[in-house]
Amino acid sequence: MKNRLKLLRAERDWSQGELATRLGISRQSVNAIETGKYDPSLPLAFRIADLFALQIEDIFLRDEEGAGE
Amino acid sequence: MKNRLKLLRAERDWSQGELATRLGISRQSVNAIETGKYDPSLPLAFRIADLFALQIEDIFLRDEEGAGE
DNA sequence: ACATAATGTCAAGTTTCATTGACATAGACG
DNA sequence: CGTCTATGTCAATGAAACTTGACATTATGT
Numbered sequence: 001m002k003n004r005l006k007l008l009r010a011e012r013d014w015s016q017g018e019l020a021t022r023l024g025i026s027r028q029s030v031n032a033i034e035t036g037k038y039d040p041s042l043p044l045a046f047r048i049a050d051l052f053a054l055q056i057e058d059i060f061l062r063d064e065e066g067a068g069e
Numbered sequence: 070m071k072n073r074l075k076l077l078r079a080e081r082d083w084s085q086g087e088l089a090t091r092l093g094i095s096r097q098s099v100n101a102i103e104t105g106k107y108d109p110s111l112p113l114a115f116r117i118a119d120l121f122a123l124q125i126e127d128i129f130l131r132d133e134e135g136a137g138e
Numbered sequence: 139a140c141a142t143a144a145t146g147t148c149a150a151g152t153t154t155c156a157t158t159g160a161c162a163t164a165g166a167c168g
Numbered sequence: 169c170g171t172c173t174a175t176g177t178c179a180a181t182g183a184a185a186c187t188t189g190a191c192a193t194t195a196t197g198t
Contacts (some may be wrong), residue, residue: 015144019182020071031146038185041154042108043070046131056125062115084174098156100176107155110184 001039002061005041008052023047070131074099075122092116097115 009019016034022028024045033040038050039060049056078088085103089096094113102109107116108129118125 001115001198016146017144026187027145028147032186035146037147037172039111041185042111042114042125042129045111045114045125046070046129048132050127056111056114060111060115062119075159086174095157096175097158097177101156103172104176106177113155 001063002036003033004061004066005048006034006053008059009034022051051062070132071105071134072102072126073130074117075103077123077128078103091120 005019009016013061014022014031017027018029023044024029024047032038039045045056045060049059072089079086083091085099086096091101091118092099092113095098098109101107108114115124118128121128
């Protein structure tokens, strides 16, 4: 399960700590999700999608998805 | 976090056990998710969405979503 | 060189998700 | 009635997500 978190965060010029605050989670959790240590829970995925005003499917990608282009 | 799992399952005339098999999880997990005991993980939510050929947002709803109509 | 901010990572702990196995209930069918 | 299927629920366990606290690394700026 890949994700575009780091990219979306960079577009807004937010640090991991800033994003963590906006999501109500720890900086380490943001880092762990960005670096692929684990996937967020579904409720957190919704909060992330809401924050960026995107669909969950536009942020989190099934493995292999987007690799074949 | 509400969901339309029970409805989607009924449309296809599947038992909880049948759905569990198709998702590769236990019958109790399907029941727990349907009855709101907990939310699925993000990867499982993707498998569910794939199975029904829907978006995650079309199956799982933020609390209060769809309540005000 | 020094200080600061940002990131990556580790350990140890709690909470949430998911498992198996078991048992109770309700409905349909002989 | 007995039996089979589906569902709901409990306990106990394990795995995954998330926490705080700490420390190392990298980059930026003075």
